[in-house]
Amino acid sequence: MIAWTARDRIENSYLLFIGIGYFFIAAIDLLHTLAFKGMNVFAGFDANLPTQLWIAARSLEAATLLIAAVLIPRKIDPRLQFGIFFALVTALIWSIFTPGIFPDCFIEGSGLTPFKIYMEYLLSILFAATIVLLYQKRGYFEGMILKLMVAAILSTVVAELAFTFYIDVYGLSNLIGHLFKIISFALIYLALADTGIRRPLEILYRDLAESEEKFRGLFNVMNEGFAFHEIVRDDEGNAVDYRILDVNPAFEEILSIPAADVINKKSREVYGMDEPPFLDRYAAVADGGKPESFEEEIPQMQKHFKISVFSEKKGTFATIFTDITRTIEDQKALHLANKKLNLLTSLTRHDILNNITAAEGYLYLIDTTDMPPDTVRYLNCLREQLTAIQRKNEFSRDYQDMGIDAPTWQSPEQILEQYRADHKGNVVIGVDNELAGYEIYADPMLPRVFENLIGNALIHGETLTTIRWYAEESGGLLRIICEDDGVGIPDDKKESIFRPAFGRSHGFGLYLVSEILSITGITIRETGVYGEGARFEMHVPAEKFRKIS
Structure with a gap:
């Protein structure tokens, strides 16, 4: 009963096997006890009945111990073992209570039959073989458990030998045999109780104590x-x-x-x-x-x-x-400093733009008719530099706003629809929108990402006729894809296009795109095939997108 109840906690499959086996052995031993004449339970039977039941129980015990040792370390399904033992014990009991099937073991007035004596010797040999097997597989057992099992089997052997001498079922030899059998059962119980009850409880209480100590330590040292x-x-x-x-x-x-x-x-x-x-x-x-x-x-x-x-x-x-008081105060101070810095840069940028406008005006007023060619070329270079300064000035306006306001959940579909509405009539190519069903967590400047990617395609696509936007989930990420049918981007430029001031005239556009997306951990790369079109993939982490209806 101990083995069956603790079957989920007993890790040693040998002990679990014999524990279930001893349940049925005990059942036959109970019948053996009740079969003695003085118990007045089974009328019409003599001393042969308890002796037959004894041999049946010991045979089942020897087979259980030997088979269990042979099976080490394999584990048998406890329910399957229970069913097999139940069928076997039922057949044994039926053969004993049905006259003429199970051999006689004791004859009144004569004593033990040769069958009974030979069976005791055979069982002793089987028990000895079991001890040898257990010693060979001793590494599978804890030291104390192995000692208890060997001592239990030796006690059984002594009991079996004692049972070969008696001629009276109430004689001294029979008493000695039963006493050693009780010792054997007690040792088996200790092995099972130690493994199935005491040891798991010790481990449980130790684990609980360690767990309490660990979490109490965390409780005391945590900063929160x-x-x-x-x-x-x-x-x-x-x-x-x-x-x-x-x-x-x-x-x-x-x-x-x-x-x-x-x-x-x-x-x-x-x-x-x-x-x-x-x-x-x-x-x-x-x-x-x-x-x-x-x-x-x-x-x-x-x-x-x-x-x-x-x-x-x-x-x-x-x-x-x-x-987080200090953090909130720092955030407020930083926000105020950013506002002041933005105001300063706005004023400075406005002054720079006024200076550029004035310089361009003076250049326009210069009469280059009679000027040497080199001078004209220098003036044209000056105009180009002024244009570049103006472009960088405009970029600084975009860059200063990035990261100022907290990220928000935004719909890529709505952003693209707004772009198409704002540029209706200006964009002569097709812009397909297949972005429905998602929102992403990004900087408020996310619309500039769409604007820059479309603008980049319009400027450099050459053979461009269509830009397609769509989204797909893969590996826990959301991929937002912008692909076109223009000339594409050469392989040796796929990474450098995201560096600042790359290219001929677009300057900071794709660099700005990459920086805006990176604020919330979104990455972008170009994966198109040169000659077939550009393909920009934005990878949105799992926690930065959500589905919407």
Whole structure:
């Protein structure tokens, strides 16, 4: 019964096999005990019946121990073994209780039959063979388990030899044999109990202690504040407060409140507020809601917190939080500095543009009719440089806005539709839009990506007639693809086109595209075949896109 109950925890397949076998051996031994005349259970039978049952039980025991040793380390399905043993034992019992089938083992007035004596010797040999096998496979056992099993089998051998001498079922030899059999069973029990019950419990308690120590250590050294709470309700079941049950050292450090002033106290008392902070959110999670994370300010503390709340048991919840006040203040300061810098660059860019316009005007007024050819060429080069300066000035306007505002979820389909609407009549080629069903998390300048890629195709496509935009998922990523039927991009330029100031006149366009996308971890590369058309693939990480209906 121990082996069957603990079958999922006993790792030693040998012990599991003999454990199940001994269940049926014990069943026959029970019948053997009940078969003695003094028990008055089986009327009409003499001392031959318990002796036959004894030989049947010992034969089954010898076969179980030997087969189990042979099968090491293979493991038999416990249910299959149980069914085979059940059928075998049923057949044995039937043959014993049906006259003339099972050989006689004891005759009143004469004693043991030759069959019984020879069987005891044969069984002793089988037990000895089992010990040899166990020794050969000793590496499969723990030292104490092997010793217990060998001692149990030796006790059985002594018992079997004792049973070859008696002529009276109530004689001394029979008593000695039964005593050694009890010792054998006790040793088997110790082996199974140690492996199936005590050892797993020791391992379980050790693992629990180690796990508690590990998580208690993490609880104490983690930088984030932790607090465990229970919801306090009124007579109508409404959440009115929450009680703090436990906190970690980081809680004390972040909030400057000692644990002794917090534990087992309600939040109103701890924080000194009329309303418990975030009670509705906490109660919703404690009542079985999903875990939630949020960032909020507690004005009374003059602090901003990032809080994660979750619940493992209804009516309770835990919070893990960090003080992000400094981060928020730094973000505000950075945002203000960026606004000032943008204002400065805008004014500077405006002044540069005015200077360029003035310079171009003066160049226009210069009469080059009688000028030497070299001078005319120098003036033309000057005009080209002014044009380049103007292009870089325009790029700086685009680049300064990148990353200023937080990324947002945007629909590529709607961005492309807006582009087509804004350029209706200006773009004479086809622009196919197959981007429905997705939103991606990107910088607000994402429309400039589409504008630059289409503009790049229009300028350099030469044989361009169609630009196709579509999306496909692959390997957990979303690929947004822009491909055209123009001349394409040579293989040796596929990487350099994303570097700043590459090319003849487009300057920073594709570099700007790459930088805008990289803000939220989106990458872009060109994979087209030169001569067949350009193909730009944007790879959007799994957490940066979502499906929409």
